[in-house]
Amino acid sequence: MIATITLNPAIDIRYNLPVLHLDDVNRVTAVDKTAGGKGLNVSRVLSQLGVKVTCTGFLGGKSGEWIAGQLQNYNLINHFVEIRGETRFCLAIESKEGHTEILEQGPEISENEREEFLKNFDTILESNNYIVGSGSLPYGIGSDFYRDLIEKTKQKGKYFLLDSSGESLAQGVKGKPFLIKPNREEFCKLIGLNQLSIEDMILHAREICQKGTQYVLLSLGKEGAILISENVTLQAIIPTLTDVHQVGSGDSMLAGFAFAHSKGYSIEAILKWSCACGISNAASERTGSVELTKVQHYFNLIKVKELTGGDYGGKYSLF
Numbered sequence: 001m002i003a004t005i006t007l008n009p010a011i012d013i014r015y016n017l018p019v020l021h022l023d024d025v026n027r028v029t030a031v032d033k034t035a036g037g038k039g040l041n042v043s044r045v046l047s048q049l050g051v052k053v054t055c056t057g058f059l060g061g062k063s064g065e066w067i068a069g070q071l072q073n074y075n076l077i078n079h080f081v082e083i084r085g086e087t088r089f090c091l092a093i094e095s096k097e098g099h100t101e102i103l104e105q106g107p108e109i110s111e112n113e114r115e116e117f118l119k120n121f122d123t124i125l126e127s128n129n130y131i132v133g134s135g136s137l138p139y140g141i142g143s144d145f146y147r148d149l150i151e152k153t154k155q156k157g158k159y160f161l162l163d164s165s166g167e168s169l170a171q172g173v174k175g176k177p178f179l180i181k182p183n184r185e186e187f188c189k190l191i192g193l194n195q196l197s198i199e200d201m202i203l204h205a206r207e208i209c210q211k212g213t214q215y216v217l218l219s220l221g222k223e224g225a226i227l228i229s230e231n232v233t234l235q236a237i238i239p240t241l242t243d244v245h246q247v248g249s250g251d252s253m254l255a256g257f258a259f260a261h262s263k264g265y266s267i268e269a270i271l272k273w274s275c276a277c278g279i280s281n282a283a284s285e286r287t288g289s290v291e292l293t294k295v296q297h298y299f300n301l302i303k304v305k306e307l308t309g310g311d312y313g314g315k316y317s318l319f
């Protein structure tokens with residue numbers, strides 16, 4: 001079984017506008033509202049793939065109640081800790097100018113609520129082999145929180161997949177999770193440089209793997225993805241879609257990885273499943289949502305190629 005952690009869930013609102021006018025009134029042409037936060041997107045996609053998923057994190061207030069209701073609709077097992085604060089809203093605006101996100105910081109978590117989560121987490125660990133921890137941390141949760149959860153998970157011999165950013169990702173990597181899934185920007189921040197070439201990202205990712213993280217799944221949007229481990233580097237070449245709804249593609253990708261790995265598929269097939277889920281989400285109107293027939297269709301179009309750059313320090317010929 002797979003459990004997901006969403007410490008800072010959100011009601012995700014997506015507005016579509018032909019043009020976004022700043023300092024003016026804008027009227028939207030389409031609205032979408034989903035139970036979000038990265039971990040809940042992962043959960044919904046896993047559920048669509050037929051996996052029984054336990055979801056945990058913090059939920060509070062009227063927005064928390066709304067999200068809890070949505071969990072039932074998707075047959076997700078609700079192990080969220082109820083909090084006094086109000087669960088946040090996150091806004092994504094899609095217009096001709098591009099994609100704009102406005103994200104609330106989220107509620108404050110008290111010491112007691114944090115303790116309750118940790119007790120709850122110990123129980124969840126007993127019955128789940130995969131833990132997927134995704135997204136930002138709310139106030140009151142220290143940046144080493146994921147790291148502690150990763151260490152607990154590893155002590156039980158289970159897999160922790162981490163998708164975070166900034167300091168919580170940097171700290172998380174120190175806990176040596178099974179996998180991290182940064183996008184290009186998150187990875188550059190992790191390394192502490194503004195821009196990195198693909199070759200340099202591979203070399204840095206390999207270094208992270210040598211220190212104990214098993215996989216770095218580098219997601220590159222419409223350019224596909226690269227999966228790096230200590231011994232192998234695989235590139236996924238994908239069909240590119242235009243006119244996409246990209247929010248949640250990274251989360252869908254992570255769901256695809258957890259699903260395919262838990263089925264014991266080959267590493268090439270796991271990378272294809274990951275990308276196929278990301279693409280299917282990008283093709284969907286809904287945030288954090290895939291269709292199995294589309295996933296299978298995209299799976300067949302993806303090519304996986306091994307990149308050989310010689311020893312660590314060598315260059316990768318493809319790029």
Ligand SMILES: Nc1ncnc2c1ncn2[C@@H]1O[C@H](COP(=O)(O)OP(=O)(O)OP(=O)(O)O)[C@@H](O)[C@H]1O
Binds near residue numbers: 221225248251274
């Ligand atoms: N325009 C696109 N066309 C085809 N596939 C896409 C496109 N955008 C994303 N994908 C798929 O989704 C995967 C994840 O996308 P991306 O790298 O944008 O993740 P992310 O930045 O974590 O996304 P988000 O934060 O929006 O969830 C890509 O590796 C790719 O497989």
Ligand SMILES: O=P(O)(O)OC[C@@]1(O)O[C@H](CO)[C@@H](O)[C@@H]1O
Binds near residue numbers: 008012091
């Ligand atoms: O603030 P975080 O947790 O980093 O990101 C939150 C968020 O932008 O990520 C998801 C898309 O990946 C959305 O569902 C959600 O609104």
